[in-house]
Structures are given as C-alpha cells and as structure tokens.
Amino acid sequence: MSLFQSEEMTLCQLFLQSEAAYHCVSELGELGLAQFRDLNPDVNAFQRKFVNEVRRCDEMERKLRYLEKEIKKDGIPMLDLGENPDAPLPREMIDLEATFEKLENELREVNQNAEALKKNYLDLTELRHILRKTQVFFDEMGAGGTGSPAHLGHSEGSPDHDEHTGLLSEEGQGRTGYQTSKLGFVAGVILRERLPAFERLLWRTCRGLVYLRQAEIETPLEDPSSGDQVYKSVFVIFFQGDQLKTRVKKICEGFRATLYPCPETPAERREMSIGVMTRIEDLNTVLSQTQDHRHRVLVSAAKQIKNWFIKARKIKAIYHTLNLFNLDVTEKCLISECWIPVADIENIQMAMRRGTERTGSTVPPILNRMQTTQDPPTYHRLNKFTRGFQNLVDAYGIASYREVNPAPYTIITFPFLFAIMFGDAGHALLMLLFGAWMVIKESSLLKMKSKNEIWNIFFGGRYIILLMGIFSFYTGLIYNDVFSKSINIFGSYWYVNRTQAYLQEPDVKEVMLDPKTSFYDYPYPVGLDPVWQVATNKIAYLNGYKMKISIIHGVVHMIFGVVLSLWNHVYFRRPINIFCEFIPQLIFMLFLFLYLCILVFHKWIYYGARMVEGRYNEHCAPSILITFINMVLFKGADKTEPPCNNYMFTGQEILQKFLVLAALLCVPWMLFIKPFILRSQHNKKMLLEGKVHQTGGDDLESGETNGIATEDTNASTAPVPATNGGQTAAPSSAGGGAHGGGHGHGEEEFEFSEIFIHQAIHTIEYVLGSVSHTASYLRLWALSLAHAQLSEVLWSMVLRIGLAQKAWWGGILLWAIFGAWAVLTVSILVLMEGLSAFLHTLRLHWVEFQSKFYTGQGYQFTPFSFKDMLAAADGLDAAD
Structure with missing residues (x-):
C-alpha cells in the first residue's frame, strides 16, 4: 500500500531531557524514520549551542583524513568488515580525540624525522658522487701534464666552445703558467634540466673566465620533501680570484645548485669518501628502523580507521541535529519538531525510551502530535527492486502527499513498452544476461564501491535492465526476430x-x-510465421501490424491513467472533479479512441480471405484510418460495389455520430460547468458567512451547513493530522485544479476569471493532448521497425560477407568479420538503440501516462538516518 500511495505522515513535537537528548537522537539516527525541522532558522550556525562539539568533530575528521592519506600513500589495505558501531557516548569523545591527537603527532614526528634523515642521506649520496666524479676530472687533467686547467678563456657550454677547450697552447702556457697554482674551484650538484641554462649564464656573467666540467648521475635520487625521483648532474667550476668565486656562488644559489666541500688532494678525497660511505650505511640502518616504526603505526591505524570514521561522523551528525532543537526556558529540556510516518510512531517512542534508559534517567521523553496546514513530505517504503522504478518517477517530480504513485504500474508498463520498440530476441538475450549477472553478483559488486559514474547508473538500474531484457525476449519471439533472422520451430x-x-x-x-x-x-x-522473413512485402505487412498494436497499447495506457485520477478525486474529497473532469475525460477517450481500437479488432476478426459471407472478404475490408477521419468529420462512408457494404456493421453510422456528438459535448462540459458551480458555491458561502456575522455565529458553524462541499476551501482537504490519521489539510488553489494531490497552506481569495482561465487551459490541454498523445504512441511502431531494419542491414552488409566466402581462407575472414559484427551489434544495436528506446519509453510515461493523474509537486522525505549519512559520505570519499 505504501508503494501505491505515500505513507501517512504527521508532525510531532518531541520533549527530551538535556542529558538524554544525545542518546535519543542517536537511537533515532539508527532507526532513520524522523525528519527534523530547524527551529532556529534565524540563528547563525556559529551561535548555536553545540557548535563547539561540531568543530571538535570536524577536527577529528581532519586528523582521520590525514591518517587515511598516509595509509593510502604506503599502500596499506584498510579493513572494512561491514561493521556499524554505535555512536560513542559523549565522554568517549575525549578518548577518541586523545587517540587521534597521539597518532597524528606521532606520525608527523616520524615523518619529520624521516624527511630529515632522507635529506642527510641525499646530501651524503650527492657528496659521494661528487668525490667519485671529481676524482676522474682531476685524474684526466693530471694526465694532461698540468694538474689543472691552464686556459680559462673557454668554458663547456659556451657559444664558442670547441675541441681545443682546456688544451694548453704555448702562448697561453707562457702567459698563465705562473697563475695555475692559484686556481680555485667549487663542486656541487644541480638538476639535470637546469644545467644548460646554468652553463650559459655562468659563461656570460663570468665573461668566459671560468672552466666547467660536468657529469650525469646515472641513478635517480629521491627528493625528501616530495618523494619524487629526480635526475641530477655533478659539476666542478674552476676560476681565478675571489671576485669570480663570489659570482659563481651567487649563480649556483640562483639555480638552487647544492655546493659541497671537496678536498684538493687525492688522499684527502679518498679519506672523505670512506667516511661518507660509513655514514651512509649508518643512515640506511636508521632509515630502515624509522620506516618500520611508521609502517607499524599505520598498520595499527588501518585496522580501526573505518570504524573511527563511522564514530566521528555519527557524533557530528548527532550534534548537528541537536543544533536544530530549541532550549526551553529552564534549559533542562530540548524541544524539537519532526515529520514521522504514522505507522512508525510506536517505533519512534521505543527508540526514545531506549535512549533515555541508557542515561539512567527516570523522566520519559514526550511525543505530541501537532495540527498543521503545512505540506507533509512524501515517503514510500522501497526495497532494492522497487527503488529503481521509483527513481524513474521521482526524476519527473516527487509525488504530492498521498496522491497515486505511478511506480507500481511502471514496474510492468515500462519494460513492456520498451520491449515493443526493442523486439529482438538475440539483442534482448544479451541485455538479459547482463542484467542477470549484475543481480546475481549484486553483493560482490556492491563491495567494490566503484567511482565510475556510468557503471553506477547501470548497476542502480540492474532490475530495470533485467526486466527489459525478459520482456524484450518475449516480444522478440512474438516478432520472430533473432539478430534480424527468424527461427523456424513449428514450420511455416x-x-x-x-x-x-x-x-x-x-x-x-x-x-x-x-x-x-x-x-x-x-x-x-507463437508469434510471426517465419515465411515472412523471405517475403518481399514483409515491411508492408509489419507496418500495419505494429502500427495497430502501438495505438491499442497507447489508448489502453492512457485510459488507465485517466481511471487512476478517480482515486485522487475520491481521496482528496473532490466530488466536483469527478463529475466535471473525470467523467467527461473518460467519455471523450472511450467514445473516440477506444472505439478506434474496437474497429481494429472488428476488422481483424470479421474480415478475411476465407470468410463465407461476401461482404467480409478481403476486398471489402475498409481502411480504419479513413473510417475514423470520416467519423470525426461527420462524413458518410465511401460507396462500395456489392457484395461489400459501406459500413462494417449495422447501425455504424448512427453509432459513430452519437459517439462524436457525445465526445464534443464533453468539451463544454469540462470547460464551463465547474467554474460556474464553484462561483455559485462561493456566493452561497459568502451569504452564509454574512448571516453568521449578523447573528453572532450561534446558529451556523461553517460554510457546509447546507450540505454543499465548497471546492475552493475544504472540499479538497484531507483530515488534519491531530484528528484523522495525520493527514494534512489541502485546500486547492484553483478549485482543486485538474488533478489530485495539491496541498495549500490556507484559504485563498476567490477569483472567477482565474479559475475559468485555469479550467480552459486544462480542457484545451486534455482535448488536444488526447489526439497528440495517441499519435505519440506511434513511436512504438517506428522504433521497432527502425531497430529491425538496422539489425538486418548490419547482418547483410557485414556478417554476410564472411558467410559468402567458400575458399579455405573464408573461415579466417569470417572470424575477423564476426568480431566486427559483434562489436557493432553490442555498441549500436544494444547500447545505442537500447538507450534510445529507454528514453522514448521514459517520455511516454512522463508525458502521455502520468499527465492524466500525476502532479508531482511534493518533496522527498529525508529522515535523519546514519545509514544514508554514511552512504553519502562514502560517495563523497569515492568522488575525491
């Protein structure tokens, strides 16, 4: 019953002791059946009572996110056993804060120590490479006979660098020989990508009076701050004089090159190298121990972090909800208002009693039902099967409170109308298998928590896909269409x-x-005879067949929608809508379009090639379309030659004129009667109110004293919550409107012109919509033929090429062509055509079907629920 019509809701007022409020809200969060209202809408979020607790929860979440980031960085799996721990007690919040603070501080300290150790390790590693590379440089220059570079006029990387750089000419040796012993040098390490610019600036700034040697470090080095692997090069710069030394160091500083002390003599370099290697080994040991300690801390945290997140989020949700409450004058009681389902009042009361018992309080919580004219939220009890179909309806609009819900009928009509357009048993089997796989593997797929939005959409509609596959397989057998071919089970x-x-x-x-x-x-x-597969008039035959069944299904679907509107009119107490809208709408639809469907069945049954009576042979069969057009235009049937009759049955002409006249009379019936009845009722009400005012109200109580239900005030109202099951008053804004489910907040001023215009719009919309909506169902026929023809073209233009080869290599060609055919079949005929049929089916339900009875002007019931809150938080984490 909840799926047919939304749950009865009532507005309740809760009185909770300050000490027990936390536990009561915690129990309600586990139950997930109360939607709290904000009783402090004008109070700033930073001025509410529990803002400090919310900030503490935010801080706990920040620390947990930091821990989670470090755990993911190390690739440590976080255990998720599916547990749902209860919300911690308020005093446990202090212990959690202390635990998180200790873990964060310990982890930050370990990270800082590790970063410092890695920085020292990097420095020692770079110094080791410098000592090794510079030894090679000095050995090469020593082999040149000078022990140091003698010519400083060129530098490697300079524009005029040539093969003679660094070689000693006789003239240069004579001029600079006395200076060679005074050359100075600096050694360092620089990022490899900065080296070309570094060389050019060095040469231009020092006017070529420096000598640069560089060598690449083959293995990448780890940057301690970012953890990235970087490539660097070792360089040695020779210069003469303190002035050049200052320039060189400034350039090195500008390019963020690291300079290291390098001894001048080979013995000192070897001794330093040995010391560096020893220190590197010691650092490796310390680093290993540091990493082991960090790993142990993170592994211990990974076991509990999921539960910690749940606890922190539950505490935050509770305090955030408590901020919606009001304090009474004594500040010993918290007052709140919430929407709850009437059927769950006892469960709500039991949950609050459990929360009170946890605190040891003897004062029971109080729950009072309130009277209100506000619109209650819409709540349908759903399961994993019905949720997908309800989402299709809610995408159009949330049902108004207590109006008829289209979802239970959509469960059948949606996959069936889809199947009429997607009638191929082969393609349907692929869809059916995919849907069945998602349903069978549902539990394991849910645990994956995929971040792919497209996959999540498919998985959320797994039961819709399964039913669409089943229904399409059935219609494929009826059409006898399997990958554009027919199956011959019973013979032709x-x-x-x-x-x-x-x-x-x-x-x-x-x-x-x-x-x-x-x-x-x-x-x-069963279905279509397979001989039609090879017939040249196959398309002409299927055109007439599919067009007629599309109109029949469409008319039945729309009539069913009109019938459902009767439930809304009866429930919301709108008798005037029954007599002035439902009855003429139904007559208009039955007398015109249902009669058209009856003519189709009559022609199918009575006319045929083997009919004994001559008036019913195949040559006498009339055109249904021409017959219907002549009927609407009050035009007689076309003359026919004996033995054929002008009409399909006796009395058809008189019956058709009666049907058309009755349907036309329904138009002024819908247009004029209701506005004038409402005006008459309003005038009588005003007269009665005047008499009440004159007599002091002793004899008359309301505008319904004379037994007339006033449509513009209380005729369309449901009982108020406090007196009749929690339903809310719902006066109509314009005499109840054309559809059920509207809920107002009070009595509005009567304007006859507005009501008449409103009624005229709805009348024109229904009359013209009945014609256009009937034609709209022809998309069932059009898409079905398009799908069948596209499938046949794909078979004849792709797969037939491989099947036509008779040589030995035909099998290899068929294997390749079958792969292409399979890919095109899945991507175009199953995915694209399936999506197209899905969207057209959605439109037929939203516009053609639901417009007859569904307003969709409500708002969703969003209770305070830990389950929904945690699911939303997991979705945000997955998106991040």
Whole structure:
C-alpha cells in the first residue's frame, strides 16, 4: 500500500531531557524514520549551542583524513568488515580525540624525522658522487701534464666552445703558467634540466673566465620533501680570484645548485669518501628502523580507521541535529519538531525510551502530535527492486502527499513498452544476461564501491535492465526476430501451391501466395510465421501490424491513467472533479479512441480471405484510418460495389455520430460547468458567512451547513493530522485544479476569471493532448521497425560477407568479420538503440501516462538516518 500511495505522515513535537537528548537522537539516527525541522532558522550556525562539539568533530575528521592519506600513500589495505558501531557516548569523545591527537603527532614526528634523515642521506649520496666524479676530472687533467686547467678563456657550454677547450697552447702556457697554482674551484650538484641554462649564464656573467666540467648521475635520487625521483648532474667550476668565486656562488644559489666541500688532494678525497660511505650505511640502518616504526603505526591505524570514521561522523551528525532543537526556558529540556510516518510512531517512542534508559534517567521523553496546514513530505517504503522504478518517477517530480504513485504500474508498463520498440530476441538475450549477472553478483559488486559514474547508473538500474531484457525476449519471439533472422520451430503454415516446373521458369522470380489456397486452417502457434522473413512485402505487412498494436497499447495506457485520477478525486474529497473532469475525460477517450481500437479488432476478426459471407472478404475490408477521419468529420462512408457494404456493421453510422456528438459535448462540459458551480458555491458561502456575522455565529458553524462541499476551501482537504490519521489539510488553489494531490497552506481569495482561465487551459490541454498523445504512441511502431531494419542491414552488409566466402581462407575472414559484427551489434544495436528506446519509453510515461493523474509537486522525505549519512559520505570519499 505504501508503494501505491505515500505513507501517512504527521508532525510531532518531541520533549527530551538535556542529558538524554544525545542518546535519543542517536537511537533515532539508527532507526532513520524522523525528519527534523530547524527551529532556529534565524540563528547563525556559529551561535548555536553545540557548535563547539561540531568543530571538535570536524577536527577529528581532519586528523582521520590525514591518517587515511598516509595509509593510502604506503599502500596499506584498510579493513572494512561491514561493521556499524554505535555512536560513542559523549565522554568517549575525549578518548577518541586523545587517540587521534597521539597518532597524528606521532606520525608527523616520524615523518619529520624521516624527511630529515632522507635529506642527510641525499646530501651524503650527492657528496659521494661528487668525490667519485671529481676524482676522474682531476685524474684526466693530471694526465694532461698540468694538474689543472691552464686556459680559462673557454668554458663547456659556451657559444664558442670547441675541441681545443682546456688544451694548453704555448702562448697561453707562457702567459698563465705562473697563475695555475692559484686556481680555485667549487663542486656541487644541480638538476639535470637546469644545467644548460646554468652553463650559459655562468659563461656570460663570468665573461668566459671560468672552466666547467660536468657529469650525469646515472641513478635517480629521491627528493625528501616530495618523494619524487629526480635526475641530477655533478659539476666542478674552476676560476681565478675571489671576485669570480663570489659570482659563481651567487649563480649556483640562483639555480638552487647544492655546493659541497671537496678536498684538493687525492688522499684527502679518498679519506672523505670512506667516511661518507660509513655514514651512509649508518643512515640506511636508521632509515630502515624509522620506516618500520611508521609502517607499524599505520598498520595499527588501518585496522580501526573505518570504524573511527563511522564514530566521528555519527557524533557530528548527532550534534548537528541537536543544533536544530530549541532550549526551553529552564534549559533542562530540548524541544524539537519532526515529520514521522504514522505507522512508525510506536517505533519512534521505543527508540526514545531506549535512549533515555541508557542515561539512567527516570523522566520519559514526550511525543505530541501537532495540527498543521503545512505540506507533509512524501515517503514510500522501497526495497532494492522497487527503488529503481521509483527513481524513474521521482526524476519527473516527487509525488504530492498521498496522491497515486505511478511506480507500481511502471514496474510492468515500462519494460513492456520498451520491449515493443526493442523486439529482438538475440539483442534482448544479451541485455538479459547482463542484467542477470549484475543481480546475481549484486553483493560482490556492491563491495567494490566503484567511482565510475556510468557503471553506477547501470548497476542502480540492474532490475530495470533485467526486466527489459525478459520482456524484450518475449516480444522478440512474438516478432520472430533473432539478430534480424527468424527461427523456424513449428514450420511455416504457408505452403507454395505451384508446380516445380513453374517455379523453375526463368521469368518467375517471385510468387504471390494466396491465403485462400496457400495457408493451413490453423494460425501459427507463437508469434510471426517465419515465411515472412523471405517475403518481399514483409515491411508492408509489419507496418500495419505494429502500427495497430502501438495505438491499442497507447489508448489502453492512457485510459488507465485517466481511471487512476478517480482515486485522487475520491481521496482528496473532490466530488466536483469527478463529475466535471473525470467523467467527461473518460467519455471523450472511450467514445473516440477506444472505439478506434474496437474497429481494429472488428476488422481483424470479421474480415478475411476465407470468410463465407461476401461482404467480409478481403476486398471489402475498409481502411480504419479513413473510417475514423470520416467519423470525426461527420462524413458518410465511401460507396462500395456489392457484395461489400459501406459500413462494417449495422447501425455504424448512427453509432459513430452519437459517439462524436457525445465526445464534443464533453468539451463544454469540462470547460464551463465547474467554474460556474464553484462561483455559485462561493456566493452561497459568502451569504452564509454574512448571516453568521449578523447573528453572532450561534446558529451556523461553517460554510457546509447546507450540505454543499465548497471546492475552493475544504472540499479538497484531507483530515488534519491531530484528528484523522495525520493527514494534512489541502485546500486547492484553483478549485482543486485538474488533478489530485495539491496541498495549500490556507484559504485563498476567490477569483472567477482565474479559475475559468485555469479550467480552459486544462480542457484545451486534455482535448488536444488526447489526439497528440495517441499519435505519440506511434513511436512504438517506428522504433521497432527502425531497430529491425538496422539489425538486418548490419547482418547483410557485414556478417554476410564472411558467410559468402567458400575458399579455405573464408573461415579466417569470417572470424575477423564476426568480431566486427559483434562489436557493432553490442555498441549500436544494444547500447545505442537500447538507450534510445529507454528514453522514448521514459517520455511516454512522463508525458502521455502520468499527465492524466500525476502532479508531482511534493518533496522527498529525508529522515535523519546514519545509514544514508554514511552512504553519502562514502560517495563523497569515492568522488575525491
């Protein structure tokens, strides 16, 4: 019943002791059946009573996110056992804060120590490479006979650098020989990508009076601050004089090059190298121990972090909800208002009693039902099967409170109308298998918590996909269409009544089969006879067949929608809408469009090739479309030759005129009667109120004293919550409107012109919509034929190429072509065509069906629920 009509809701007032409020709200959060209202809308969020507690919870979440980030950085799995721990007690919040603070401080200290150790390790590693590379530089120059560079006019990387750089000419040796012993040098490490610019600036700034040697460090080094692997190079710069030394150091500083002390003599370099290696080994040991300690801390935290997140979020949600409450004058009681389902009042009371018992309080909580004219929220009890179909309806609009819900009927009509457009048993089988796989593997797929939005959409509609596959497989068997081919299970019920010699004549390319002599006495058992697959008039035959069944299904679907509107009118106490809207709408639909469907069935049953009476042979069968057009235009049937009759049955002409006249009379019936009745009721009400005012109100109580339900005030109202099951008063803004489910907040001023215009709009919308909506269902026929033809084209233009090859390599070609055909089938015919049929089916439900009875002007019931809150938090974490 909850799926057919939303749950009865009531507004309640809760009185909770200050000491027990936390526990009561915690129990209500576990139950998830109360939607709290903010009783402090004008109070700033930073001025509410529990703002400090909310900030403490935010701080706990920040620390947990820091721990989670470090755990993910190390690739440590976080255990998720599916546990749902209870919200901690307020005093436990202090212990959690202390635990998180200790873990954060310990982890930050470990990280700082590790970063400092890695920085020292990097420095020692770079110094080791410098000592190794510079030894090679000095050995090379020593082999040149000078022990140091003698010519400083060129530098590697300078624009005029050539193969003679660093070589000693006789002239240069004579001029600079006395200076060679005074050369100074600096050694360091620089990022490899900065080296070219570093060389150019060095040469230009020092005017070529420096000598640069560099060598790449083959292995990448770890940056201690970011953890990235970087490539660096070792360099040595020779210069002469303190002035050049100052320039060189400034340039090194600008390019963030690291300079290291390098001894001048080989013995000192070897001694330093040995010391560096020893220190590196010691650092490796300390680093290993530091990493082990960090790993142990993170592994211990990973076991509990999921539960910690749940506890912190529950505490925060509780205090955030408590901020919606009011304090009484004594500050010993918290007052709140919430919407709850009437059927769950006892569960709510039991949950609050459990919360009170946890605190040891003897004062029970109080729950009072309130009277209100506000619109209650809409709440449907759903399960994993019905949720997907309800989401389809809610995407159009949330149902108004207590109006008829289209979801239970959508469970059947949606996959069925989809199947009419997607009627191929082969493609449907692929969809069916995919939907069945998602349903069977539901539990394991839920645990994956995928971040892919497209996959989540498919998985959320797994039961819709499953039903669409089942229904499409059925319609595929009815159409006898499997990957554009037919299956021949029962054999054809047609036979060729021709001789073999006649069929083999060269002029005979096709033969017309006569139903009188070439068809057995029994119809084909299931679906379409497979002989139509090879018939040249296949499309012409299927056109008429699918067009007619599309109109029949559409008319039945719309009539059902009109019938559902009766429930809304009865429930919301709108008798005037029954007599002035429902009855004329139903008559208009039945007398015109249902009569059209009856003519289709009459033609199918009475007219045929083997009919004994001559008036019913195949040549006398009239066109249903022409008959309907002539009927609406009050035009007589076209003249026919005997033995055919002008009409399909006796009295058809008189009956059709009566039906059209009755349907036309329904238009002024819908347009004029209701506004004038409402005006008459309003005038009587005003007269009665005037008499009440004159007599002091002793004799008359309301505007319904004379037994007339006033549509513009209380005729459309449901009982108020405090007196009749929690339903809310719902006066209509314009005499109840055209559909049920509208809820107002009070009595509005009566304006006859507005009501008349409103009624005129709805009348025109219904009359014109009935015609356009009926034609709109022809998309069932159009998309079905388009899908079948596209499937046939894909078969004949792709797969047939491989099947036509008779040579030995035909199998290899068929294997490749089948792969292409399979990819195109899945991507185009299943995915794209399936999505197209899905959208058209959605439109038929939203516009053609739901417009007859559904307003969708409500708002969703969003209770305070830990389950929903945690699911939303997990979704945000997955998005991040």
